[in-house]
Amino acid sequence: MTAVTIPGLDQAPTTHQRLLSWVREVAELTTPDQVVWADGSEEEWARLTAKLVEAGTFVPLKQKPNSFWCASDPSDVARVEERTFICSQKPDDAGPTNNWMHPDEMKAIMTELYRGCMRGRTMYVIPFCMGPLDDPNPKLGVEITDSEYVVVSMKVMTRMGTPVLDKLGEDADFVPCLHSVGMPLEPGQQDVPWPCNETKYITHFPEERLIWSFGSGYGGNALLGKKCYSLRIASVMARDEGWLAEHMLILKLISPENKVYYIAAAFPSACGKTNLAMLEPTIPGWKVETLGDDIAWLRFGEDGRLYAVNPENGFFGVAPGTNWKTNPNAMRTIERGNSVFTNVALTDDGDIWWEGMEGRPEHLTSWKKRDWTPEDGEAGEPSSHPNSRYCTPMAQCPVLAPEWDDPKGVPISAIFFGGRRATTIPLVTESRDWQHGVFMGATLSSEKTAAAAGKVGVVRRDPMAMLPFIGYHAGDYFQHWIDVGKSADATKLPKIFYVNWFRRGEDGRFLWPGFGENSRVLKWAIERIEGKAAATETPIGHVPTAEELDLDGVDGSMADIRAALEVNLDEWRAEIPLIEEWFEKIGDKLPTSLRDELEALKQRLG
Ligand code: GTP
Ligand code: SPV
Numbered sequence: 228m229t230a231v232t233i234p235g236l237d238q239a240p241t242t243h244q245r246l247l248s249w250v251r252e253v254a255e256l257t258t259p260d261q262v263v264w265a266d267g268s269e270e271e272w273a274r275l276t277a278k279l280v281e282a283g284t285f286v287p288l289k290q291k292p293n294s295f296w297c298a299s300d301p302s303d304v305a306r307v308e309e310r311t312f313i314c315s316q317k318p319d320d321a322g323p324t325n326n327w328m329h330p331d332e333m334k335a336i337m338t339e340l341y342r343g344c345m346r347g348r349t350m351y352v353i354p355f356c357m358g359p360l361d362d363p364n365p366k367l368g369v370e371i372t373d374s375e376y377v378v379v380s381m382k383v384m385t386r387m388g389t390p391v392l393d394k395l396g397e398d399a400d401f402v403p404c405l406h407s408v409g410m411p412l413e414p415g416q417q418d419v420p421w422p423c424n425e426t427k428y429i430t431h432f433p434e435e436r437l438i439w440s441f442g443s444g445y446g447g448n449a450l451l452g453k454k455c456y457s458l459r460i461a462s463v464m465a466r467d468e469g470w471l472a473e474h475m476l477i478l479k480l481i482s483p484e485n486k487v488y489y490i491a492a493a494f495p496s497a498c499g500k501t502n503l504a505m506l507e508p509t510i511p512g513w514k515v516e517t518l519g520d521d522i523a524w525l526r527f528g529e530d531g532r533l534y535a536v537n538p539e540n541g542f543f544g545v546a547p548g549t550n551w552k553t554n555p556n557a558m559r560t561i562e563r564g565n566s567v568f569t570n571v572a573l574t575d576d577g578d579i580w581w582e583g584m585e586g587r588p589e590h591l592t593s594w595k596k597r598d599w600t601p602e603d604g605e606a607g608e609p610s611s612h613p614n615s616r617y618c619t620p621m622a623q624c625p626v627l628a629p630e631w632d633d634p635k636g637v638p639i640s641a642i643f644f645g646g647r648r649a650t651t652i653p654l655v656t657e658s659r660d661w662q663h664g665v666f667m668g669a670t671l672s673s674e675k676t677a678a679a680a681g682k683v684g685v686v687r688r689d690p691m692a693m694l695p696f697i698g699y700h701a702g703d704y705f706q707h708w709i710d711v712g713k714s715a716d717a718t719k720l721p722k723i724f725y726v727n728w729f730r731r732g733e734d735g736r737f738l739w740p741g742f743g744e745n746s747r748v749l750k751w752a753i754e755r756i757e758g759k760a761a762a763t764e765t766p767i768g769h770v771p772t773a774e775e776l777d778l779d780g781v782d783g784s785m786a787d788i789r790a791a792l793e794v795n796l797d798e799w800r801a802e803i804p805l806i807e808e809w810f811e812k813i814g815d816k817l818p819t820s821l822r823d824e825l826e827a828l829k830q831r832l833g
């Protein structure tokens with residue numbers, strides 16, 4: 228084979244042979260105009276954001292320093308679960324909840340899609356690290372992409388560039404992540420602001436620890452360190468190595484006596500992780516600090532406790548609904564600039580706005596780049612896409628816990644599972660033990676949100692909030708959770724709770740005020756662990772009455788709060804066939820212990 232000359236290909240700032248040969252192989256397949264190694268510098272950020280402004284992808288914001296407005300193609304706004312594949316050798320290793328194709332077949336299809344797909348574009352090589360850089364065993368990756376938007380976003384969301392190349396050294400292991408927007412340019416062809424392709428594939432090869440993505444520029448489809456690596460591939464690593472890679476926020480709760488507790492919480496996409504992670508408690512004397520808002524890696528420490536690390540470096544948060552009342556700390560984080568806002572509205576004075584933010588302007592440019600006035604909103608056309616996002620550095624968060632960058636992680640006292648359910652699920656339920664908690668997680672359900680393409684509002688099972696992110700068979704994943712519990716000293720395991728901030732009254736109103744008021748539930752959970760708070764035993768677990776929660780000064784109606792706490796046995800009996808149907812779908816690999824939990828629940832419900 229004759230070596231192809233592509234500018235930049237031979238100016239690699241590394242001698243890592245496996246990396247060099249993979250980069251060459253990809254460049255020869257995708258034939259970009261040039262190859263650039265991303266170094267993560269401020270100079271690089273300035274150069275690439277300027278290029279994105281020139282291309283019409285970014286509009287610089289006049290009201291926020293070093294920040295940009297960006298509108299995607301209207302067809303490329305969310306994760307595409309039906310185009311997401313786990314390509315294990317055997318279909319049974321992907322299981323009934325994942326799309327599967329044989330790796331050889333998938334690679335054959337995608338190789339043809341990748342052939343020449345970077346023509347007319349620059350190919351960037353981004354060395355990145357998920358988790359703190361000074362971890363003695365850092366989890367490294369390299370993303371190849373033809374999107375400047377991805378390079379810039381990866382700078383916010385991961386530790387990347389030259390320091391990671393140093394960690395890679397001559398031969399350190401890394402996860403290769405290949406991404407293309409899938410829109411080659413012919414000579415002279417004018418580019419579009421948001422290149423993408425109608426054909427999309429988000430694929431994972433778990434045995435090879437390899438990720439291939441094609442056709443989308445959107446967050447979870449294109450920033451491959453996030454869901455693809457830190458959840459789908461990492462969940463497979465975690466299964467093999469005895470730890471957990473989870474869709475969880477991590478927060479630090481500080482009591483009035485200055486006692487510190489760490490809590491991890493798994494809620495499905497757009498169900499409140501970022502908001503809980505940055506919460507401002509409404510109960511006097513309690514404080515929350517943030518460690519992560521989306522992903523947690525949980526590993527046992529030498530003392531036998533589970534320690535959580537957030538592999539990310541930024542927040543990729545849902546914009547609509549974020550305001551100075553619901554999430555003041557997110558507002559303060561983005562005020563500091565250095566952020567990218569995708570699919571929100573642009574104000575006439577060069578700021579951003581979205582539904583739910585204070586101070587609605589009389590005129591905006593909508594995420595569809597059209598004139599927008601409040602009448603359009605009333606006619607059902609929101610100014611911002613419901614899955615519009617801010618991408619902002621964690622380090623700017625004013626309530627960031629100082630230990631956020633510690634590779635040791637933080638010891639977790641409580642795990643919360645929660646979903647978005649209008650009925651049935653009470654505000655909070657404490658599990659009886661680890662296995663019962665795993666049952667709660669495995670049967671978690673939620674109304675689908677705009678974070679993934681498809682119909683919003685339909686109730687589906689979303690086990691551990693990981694339905695779209697488990698990189699292997701869901702039955703094996705449940706067994707892994709059970710085994711993790713068995714391998715530990717039960718007295719050191721986190722206590723598991725099931726929460727629902729989203730129960731509704733008959734007119735559709737939320738029964739629980741939520742947001743900062745959720746601190747009352749955090750307090751109750753911690754006091755349960757400390758043996759200080761009371762609870763009422765019910766067929767589904769321990770649930771507090773309104774009297775058993777600290778509701779002093781709560782911003783809500785007591786009748787509604789009582790309704791939010793109700794354990795309605797008829798609603799629960801109606802839930803049983805849905806759980807049975809779900810367990811049926813999991814099939815033979817469903818752990819018998821979870822079947823036993825279901826039988827016991829049926830018995831208790833009578
Ligand atoms: P992903 O980033 O997609 O994983 O979402 P997330 O789980 O971080 O959800 P986020 O905190 O961004 O919340 C999503 C939506 O739910 C936003 O519109 C919030 O305003 C809303 N929300 C969050 N917490 C609460 C709550 O306690 N009560 C109510 N009613 N809404 C909430
Ligand atoms: C989610 O959908 O859970 C997100 C956004 O956090 S994405 O990066 O698209 O996965």
Ligand code: MN
Pocket residue numbers: 474495496497521
């Ligand atoms: Mn998420």
